Ligand SMILES: NC(=O)C1=CN([C@@H]2O[C@H](COP(=O)(O)OP(=O)(O)OC[C@H]3O[C@@H](n4cnc5c(N)ncnc54)[C@H](OP(=O)(O)O)[C@@H]3O)[C@@H](O)[C@H]2O)C=CC1
């Protein structure tokens with residue numbers, strides 16, 4: 001029986017675990033695929049770097065381009081990350097007839113269409129389950145299990161590092177900097193944590209989720225993004241006071257448009273959600289994705305969203321599928337982006353705000369604040385006032401309005417004489433009423 005030949009590009013956190021599992025589970029993989037799976041090369045940047053796995057003699061190479069150009073490679077696993085050389089290597093692998101498995105969310109979100117078109121042209125598979133929420137099977141359910149349903153909303157905690165930081169701030173009262181330091185000490189956050197804390201990683205994952213959920217091409221540029229670096233201990237306390245918790249959410253929604261096809265709105269930002277919401281109980285570095293669809297209703301997928309071994313589990317799952325397809329001479333479902341949906345700008349997205357304001361404690365202040373909301377077309381849901389002597393704190397939660405109306409209201413408040421400071425502004429998701 002001819003073996004399926006696999007090349008792995010990258011042998012870091014994820015690649016080393018892929019190489020380990022290929023060795024440790026060789027027997028089971030042979031049984032599941034229907035042919036032996038043979039590792040034929042592992043491309044890295046530095047041959048002499050310490051590795052978490054012992055790579056078999058003679059397989060390490062710094063010539064990734066040469067490895068993917070070999071005509072005896074059936075399957076290429078790309079776990080280098082970033083845009084280049086990952087994109088060129090994947091394109092070259094497909095052109096040379098190999099099927100590809102990747103965990104590279106940054107590349108898929110930036111230039112997915114180029115990769116999908118190349119896979120289509122080559123008649124090969126391109127699978128990427130590991131790119132969103134690590135070990136959690138979420139892309140296959142969206143692409144296959146829910147293919148007969150109509151998904152209307154996907155709400156996810158898809159970045160483990162920021163969930164760990166926000167959870168720490170919530171449980172210990174720590175500030176952002178202190179919680180980030182702990183995340184770095186524990187190895188969750190990178191030395192440069194920008195992609196995680198500023199929401200770029202979650203935005204890439206949101207683009208991938210939205211593309212699959214709504215059968216339309218959504219790229220990272222279409223995603224409204226705010227990170228968590230501005231979230232303060234006071235914001236987190238404010239959330240606690242109203243029975244809520246702050247989470248960095250990736251929100252993908254189908255938005256009905258009068259006389260036109262539904263548009264999509266995709267955003268990543270910190271938001272307060274009630275503690276009773278299923279996503280509120282997602283602690284530490286765990287991920288969860290909450291899917292709403294017309295026929296199935298509400299579904300939740302939960303598990304470890306990062307780390308070498310969990311991510312390698314998803315990579316190996318794809319490897320088995322792709323290898324079976326290869327043996328059967330078939331292809332998987334491929335991309336399903338038949339709908340060319342408009343992307344709604346953030347200003348037109350409907351949301352709710354929690355606003356905490358430090359005001360002069362004098363007659364008429366509540367009426368003046370209520371007027372500012374009304375003049376911007378925003379209806380108030382709840383108001384809480386606490387007098388503190390000469391000043392008072394007002395906490396207002398709005399009803400749903402467009403994001404543009406809500407941010408204009410905040411600007412209006414900032415310009416009012418009686419407002420000393422707007423101390424906290426955060427979007428609110430889930431039913432607080
Ligand atoms: N880590 C995680 O928890 C998760 C990661 N992912 C994704 O998986 C992918 C890999 O991530 P991760 O394992 O953490 O990354 P690492 O930085 O740990 O590993 C990257 C690997 O790629 C190698 N490499 C870098 N540049 C080149 C090059 N030009 N040619 C050949 N090899 C190269 C490095 O070689 P060397 O070792 O010699 O430096 C290293 O082995 C990324 O796309 C990431 O987004 C997805 C989900 C979770």
Ligand SMILES: N[C@@H](CC=O)C(=O)O
Nearest residue numbers: 158159160161305306
């Ligand atoms: N940095 C990411 C790793 C997985 O994608 C995270 O923290 O979730």
